[in-house]
Amino acid sequence: MADSDAPLIRLRGIVKTFGEGPTAFQALKGVDLDINAGDFIAVMGPSGSGKSTTMNILGCLDVPTAGAFLFKGVHVEKLERDQRALLRRKYLGFVFQGFNLLARTSALENVELPLLYRGDPKAQRREMAMAALDKVGLKDWWDHTPAELSGGQQQRVAIARAIVTNPDVLLADEPTGNLDSERSVEIMQLLTDLNKTSGITVLMVTHEPDMAAFAHTIVHFKDGLVERIDSNHHAGQAVTG
Amino acid sequence: MFGTTFLLAIRSILRHKLRSILTALGIIIGVAAVVTMVTLGKATTAAVQQQISALGTNILQIRPGQGFGRGGGGPRPPDFKPADVTAIRDQVAGVTAVAPQAQTTATVIYNGANWSTTVNGTTNGYFEVSPWPLIEGRYWTRAEEQAGKAVCIIGTTIQTNLFRGGSAAGSRIRVNGISCDVIGVLKTKGQAGFGGDQDDVVIMPIKQVQRRFTGSTDIRLMLVGTDPAYDSAQIQSSITDLLRERRNITGGKQDDFNIFDTAQISQTLTGTTTLLTQIVAAVAMISLIVGGIGIMNIMLVSVTERTREIGIRLAIGAVASEVLMQFLVEAVVLSMLGGVIGLLIAQFAVALMSWLGSLPFLFDIQINVIAFAISAIIGVVFGYFPARRAASLNPIDALRHE
Ligand SMILES: Nc1ncnc2c1ncn2[C@@H]1O[C@H](COP(=O)(O)OP(=O)(O)O)[C@@H](O)[C@H]1O
Numbered sequence: 328m329a330d331s332d333a334p335l336i337r338l339r340g341i342v343k344t345f346g347e348g349p350t351a352f353q354a355l356k357g358v359d360l361d362i363n364a365g366d367f368i369a370v371m372g373p374s375g376s377g378k379s380t381t382m383n384i385l386g387c388l389d390v391p392t393a394g395a396f397l398f399k400g401v402h403v404e405k406l407e408r409d410q411r412a413l414l415r416r417k418y419l420g421f422v423f424q425g426f427n428l429l430a431r432t433s434a435l436e437n438v439e440l441p442l443l444y445r446g447d448p449k450a451q452r453r454e455m456a457m458a459a460l461d462k463v464g465l466k467d468w469w470d471h472t473p474a475e476l477s478g479g480q481q482q483r484v485a486i487a488r489a490i491v492t493n494p495d496v497l498l499a500d501e502p503t504g505n506l507d508s509e510r511s512v513e514i515m516q517l518l519t520d521l522n523k524t525s526g527i528t529v530l531m532v533t534h535e536p537d538m539a540a541f542a543h544t545i546v547h548f549k550d551g552l553v554e555r556i557d558s559n560h561h562a563g564q565a566v567t568g
Numbered sequence: 569m570f571g572t573t574f575l576l577a578i579r580s581i582l583r584h585k586l587r588s589i590l591t592a593l594g595i596i597i598g599v600a601a602v603v604t605m606v607t608l609g610k611a612t613t614a615a616v617q618q619q620i621s622a623l624g625t626n627i628l629q630i631r632p633g634q635g636f637g638r639g640g641g642g643p644r645p646p647d648f649k650p651a652d653v654t655a656i657r658d659q660v661a662g663v664t665a666v667a668p669q670a671q672t673t674a675t676v677i678y679n680g681a682n683w684s685t686t687v688n689g690t691t692n693g694y695f696e697v698s699p700w701p702l703i704e705g706r707y708w709t710r711a712e713e714q715a716g717k718a719v720c721i722i723g724t725t726i727q728t729n730l731f732r733g734g735s736a737a738g739s740r741i742r743v744n745g746i747s748c749d750v751i752g753v754l755k756t757k758g759q760a761g762f763g764g765d766q767d768d769v770v771i772m773p774i775k776q777v778q779r780r781f782t783g784s785t786d787i788r789l790m791l792v793g794t795d796p797a798y799d800s801a802q803i804q805s806s807i808t809d810l811l812r813e814r815r816n817i818t819g820g821k822q823d824d825f826n827i828f829d830t831a832q833i834s835q836t837l838t839g840t841t842t843l844l845t846q847i848v849a850a851v852a853m854i855s856l857i858v859g860g861i862g863i864m865n866i867m868l869v870s871v872t873e874r875t876r877e878i879g880i881r882l883a884i885g886a887v888a889s890e891v892l893m894q895f896l897v898e899a900v901v902l903s904m905l906g907g908v909i910g911l912l913i914a915q916f917a918v919a920l921m922s923w924l925g926s927l928p929f930l931f932d933i934q935i936n937v938i939a940f941a942i943s944a945i946i947g948v949v950f951g952y953f954p955a956r957r958a959a960s961l962n963p964i965d966a967l968r969h970e
């Protein structure tokens with residue numbers, strides 16, 4: 328483990344190239360970014376600027392072509408597949424724009440799944456999953472399948488699934504992209520609350536300034552690079568009521 | 569770890585009922601078809617072999633005439649005489665017994681019940697040529713045979729129909745109006761395959777049959793038992809020489825009788841049934857392949873859906889090997905379930921078709937095991953390999969799969 332001053336996450340010169348030969352496309356051209364524990368960061372930028380690609384690398388769902396990705400001082404880009412899986416299991420929670428819940432599976436069982444892979448006993452799984460569902464306000468909906476839930480509810484189940492393991496970092500790629508503004512605000516308030524009370528580091532991609540206004544820091548992407556980083560001193564004071 | 573995997577696999581099977589049923593169905597059909605066809609093929613073979621053994625081994629059948637498909641036209645060659653029987657028995661080396669036969673059909677009556685059957689007139693030599701134990705009573709004595717006494721030995725079909733299965737020895741039945749003492753009941757031989765009933769017979773001394781029914785001492789069939797230590801061809805040529813001499817056939821004239829070697833017939837029939845079994849096995853292979861293709865289709869169709877599922881599982885922290893293990897357990901459970909159901913259906917189908925075709929019911933452990941194993945392998949292979957490809961993707965690529 329590195330010294331305590333080092334940030335939780337450090338990206339240095341991250342390059343991601345899709346494809347090979349003449350059709351190869353460089354989506355990230357050398358991203359540098361530091362994220363400290365407890366941060367609440369909004370990632371903004373035009374479509375195709377590399378926001379999702381960066382999030383996927385941070386979430387260990389994808390690997391960079393070049394560059395260094397340090398998580399708690401560990402060089403993630405040098406880890407094996409299964410070690411990255413264990414990193415996801417232990418420290419990371421991911422929320423997708425498209426929810427990605429298992430079909431025909433109850434909210435409770437969806438939320439329990441990460442605990443199951445972690446090997447928790449049944450009673451503990453139940454308890455923790457119910458607590459997570461309670462946090463997102465869906466305690467009474469535990470036995471509903473995704474098809475029986477609204478989009479906002481599905482996203483809240485997905486958030487419950489992402490936080491049930493008490494991860495260090497919650498990554499959310501356009502979590503409100505498929506929701507109306509009222510549901511979006513609910514989700515933002517939920518993320519703010521998780522960041523504040525549970526101390527989870529939150530990284531969220533969004534197109535809407537209203538949503539970004541909830542974050543402490545706003546990272547602007549452009550053409551596969553970090554363009555600028557803004558501090559948001561009015562975080563939390565935005566859209567309320 | 570394994571408990572978790574098993575739980576996930578069972579959940580997945582139950583949650584995708586249609587997909588599970590369709591997958592299992594491919595295996596069910598494959599196993600049922602293969603087992604049914606091969607078992608019926610073997611049952612047919614068994615029936616043919618039973619018929620062959622009903623003919624008896626090491627037995628020569630001698631008839632007047634030039635045999636099947638030969639000769640024709642001209643005067644009918646004379647039947648054999650009782651002296652021919654003794655001559656063959658006494659003069660040909662390697663002959664163990666000779667039984668003349670005179671057959672007729674007759675109605676037998678006992679106590680108001682009547683039954684139409686075959687009456688077979690012969691000598692005690694018949695039981696030496698092909699042993700047939702009694703379950704009740706005795707064979708006739710030499711004296712009874714020579715006097716042509718009205719005594720008869722009956723098959724169990726007669727016993728069942730006239731005596732309702734009860735004791736028959738000592739009773740007196742009427743055979744075409746002639747009364748006859750039942751002295752013995754033969755042990756059940758069973759169907760000779762394809763519906764021929766060997767137990768539907770009344771055996772009487774040949775002299776009685778000739779005197780009362782056929783009206784002459786002519787013999788139309790002789791059964792000759794041979795010693796297996798002797799060369800059958802040698803015995804046949806000795807008999808031929810003897811009969812030619814006794815029937816005054818000289819020089820280049822053709823024989824006016826024919827000798828059938830049952831061993832030769834059984835060789836031919838065995839060859840035929842071997843071919844039959846091979847054809848059946850080929851057809852069975854085809855249905856197994858068809859079943860396999862069915863399984864493969866279902867598996868491939870569900871790969872898109874499953875690839876995204878694999879992506880989700882990986883994204884929330886599953887290790888690739890855990891996901892793969894789940895898919896393997898799913899495939900194994902479905903294949904085994906399909907295999908067992910297929911085997912059960914096959915037994916019913918075999919029972920039904922054996923009954924319809926008067927074939928013996930068979931349970932052939934070998935084909936059951938083979939069919940089960942092969943379809944399990946097909947199910948596992950087609951369930952496992954697409955999953956392995958999906959699990960080797962980056963989680964994000966699996967999630968994006970379309
Ligand atoms: N799997 C992929 N294969 C090829 N090109 C990709 C792939 N993923 C993303 N890209 C390309 O990389 C660029 C950045 O994509 P992305 O990170 O998804 O952008 P954003 O999320 O900022 O809209 C886009 O031009 C996109 O077309």
Ligand SMILES: [Mg+2]
Binds near residue numbers: 378379380
């Ligand atoms: Mg994106």
